[in-house]
Amino acid sequence: xxxxxxxxxxxxxxxxxxxxxxxxxxxxxxxxxxxxxxxxxxxxxxxxxxxxxxxxxxxxxxxxxxxxxxxxxxxxxxxxxxxxxxxxxxxxxxxxxxxxxxxxxxxxxxxxxxxxxxxxxxxxxxxxxxxxxxxxxxxxxxxxxxxxxxxxxxxxxxxxxxxxxxxxxxxxxxxxxxxxxxxxxxxxxxx
Numbered sequence: 001x002x003x004x005x006x007x008x009x010x011x012x013x014x015x016x017x018x019x020x021x022x023x024x025x026x027x028x029x030x031x032x033x034x035x036x037x038x039x040x041x042x043x044x045x046x047x048x049x050x051x052x053x054x055x056x057x058x059x060x061x062x063x064x065x066x067x068x069x070x071x072x073x074x075x076x077x078x079x080x081x082x083x084x085x086x087x088x089x090x091x092x093x094x095x096x097x098x099x100x101x102x103x104x105x106x107x108x109x110x111x112x113x114x115x116x117x118x119x120x121x122x123x124x125x126x127x128x129x130x131x132x133x134x135x136x137x138x139x140x141x142x143x144x145x146x147x148x149x150x151x152x153x154x155x156x157x158x159x160x161x162x163x164x165x166x167x168x169x170x171x172x173x174x175x176x177x178x179x180x181x182x183x184x185x186x187x188x189x190x191x
Contacts, residue, residue, distance in 0.1 A: 003034065005176065025164065029151045031172045035179040036104055036148040042183045043103035043112055046190060050116030051094045064114040104145045106138040109186075117190045129185050141182065144175050 053059040070078075070093065077089050103112045110122045119125055127134040150156050156164050 003038070025167050028167045028169060028172045029156055032144070032148050032167075032175055033151055035172075035176045036145055039179045039183050040103050042187065043109060044098050044101075046187060047103070047112050047115050048091070048094055048098055050190060052091050054116065055090050059116070060118070062114060062116060062118045064111075065116065068115070104141075104148075106141055109141075113186070113190060119189075125189065126182070126185055129189060130181060137182070140178055144179065147175070 050059060051065060054061045054065055074089065074093050098112075101108070101112065103109050106123060113119075113122055123138055124134045127137040130137060147156075150165065156167070158165050
């Protein structure tokens with residue numbers, strides 16, 4: 001998220017020095033995309049580390065973790081590997097599985113966290129630690145992800161009127177601040 005915050009510095013520098021060809025809005029759009037990407041990466045790392053810790057006996061397992069399927073070929077490799085290579089085989093297997101998943105929408109975040117966190121009311125707990133209402137936290141994440149998807153997949157174009165949607169520094173700063181707080185809260189709760 002520090003890299004995301006640096007985009008504000010770049011934006012401000014370009015604006016102050018009038019080094020823009022047209023608009024600096026795309027710098028702000030990249031801030032939204034990068035914020036969501038950083039959040040998604042954090043969740044991948046937290047979930048991966050948690051699953052490896054469970055495998056190593058350093059963390060309690062969860063029902064979702066215990067229900068996860070592993071291909072027989074991996075089971076055979078785990079059976080014949082020594083302790084250290086065994087951990088590496090498991091780690092790479094989990095990393096490859098998680099690579100195909102996205103942890104951006106509230107439901108997918110909660111589902112992914114279920115691998116390492118047995119809490120039944122995840123969003124209620126997360127929101128409480130953030131000092132916010134659960135509905136607000138979930139809706140805000142959904143809004144940010146929707147905007148990220150509009151930027152990434154539709155060039156942030158308004159479908160009806162065929163022009164780019166407006167964006168400003170305050171909106172992107174609020175989005176980044178929320179994503180940082182959400183990520184830090186989740187990390188603190190599950191780590």
